[in-house]
Amino acid sequence: MTIAPDHADRDALRYQSLRDIVERMQESVPGKLEITKEGIVHDMMSPGGPHELTAARISRRLERVMPDDLLAHTGTPDVEDPNTGVLRHPDVIVIAESDMDVEGALDPRTLLAAIEVVSRSNPDNDWVGKTRDYPQLGVPVYVIFDPRTGEGAVLSDIHSTPHGPRYATRKDFVYGEDVTIGEWTISTEDLPRYR
Numbered sequence: 001m002t003i004a005p006d007h008a009d010r011d012a013l014r015y016q017s018l019r020d021i022v023e024r025m026q027e028s029v030p031g032k033l034e035i036t037k038e039g040i041v042h043d044m045m046s047p048g049g050p051h052e053l054t055a056a057r058i059s060r061r062l063e064r065v066m067p068d069d070l071l072a073h074t075g076t077p078d079v080e081d082p083n084t085g086v087l088r089h090p091d092v093i094v095i096a097e098s099d100m101d102v103e104g105a106l107d108p109r110t111l112l113a114a115i116e117v118v119s120r121s122n123p124d125n126d127w128v129g130k131t132r133d134y135p136q137l138g139v140p141v142y143v144i145f146d147p148r149t150g151e152g153a154v155l156s157d158i159h160s161t162p163h164g165p166r167y168a169t170r171k172d173f174v175y176g177e178d179v180t181i182g183e184w185t186i187s188t189e190d191l192p193r194y195r
Helices: 007-025 048-065 123-137
Strands: 033-036 039-043 070-074 077-079 085-090 090-097 111-117 142-146 149-159 165-172 178-181 184-187
Touching: 007 033, 007 039, 007 142, 007 178, 033 123, 048 070, 048 090, 048 111, 048 184, 085 123, 111 123, 111 149, 123 142, 123 165, 142 178, 149 178
Parallel strands: 111 142
Antiparallel strands: 033 039, 033 085, 070 090, 077 085, 090 111, 142 149, 149 165, 178 184
């Protein structure tokens, strides 16, 4: 008699299989690969100038107003929770420097904020998928900057719903206004827009 694995074991096996695929493919495909409950998300285009410049300016502006032991980090590593089955790669993370001193992916529960610059090729990934995934990962503040429209949103206050954790508060902004991310307020002046 064969005993079928329980739901948690199946989910763990599925996630590990997806993780193995992402690791094998990442070097050979353009863009970025992430894992959600639905499967692998492929943002086909590598981020271009306005995307990267937006992330850099946000990072620099945050680091000017944050304490020295915090970073507004751009680049690798990923944030991952195998128990949730999610691997994401935020454009900017706000995190204590000491929490980055780990091998491999970061524990998303150590992030103070995740910041995304909406990509041209897959805007729903930032506006829909990550709005669902980041509260499940325990990221207390999620901020979206959208160079397509010159607008954005700050999402916070995770609460329980029948569909899992969600953000209860959303504060929209337009480029040119100040935006508060966690405890820190920065300008959105002169952030680039897509042409």
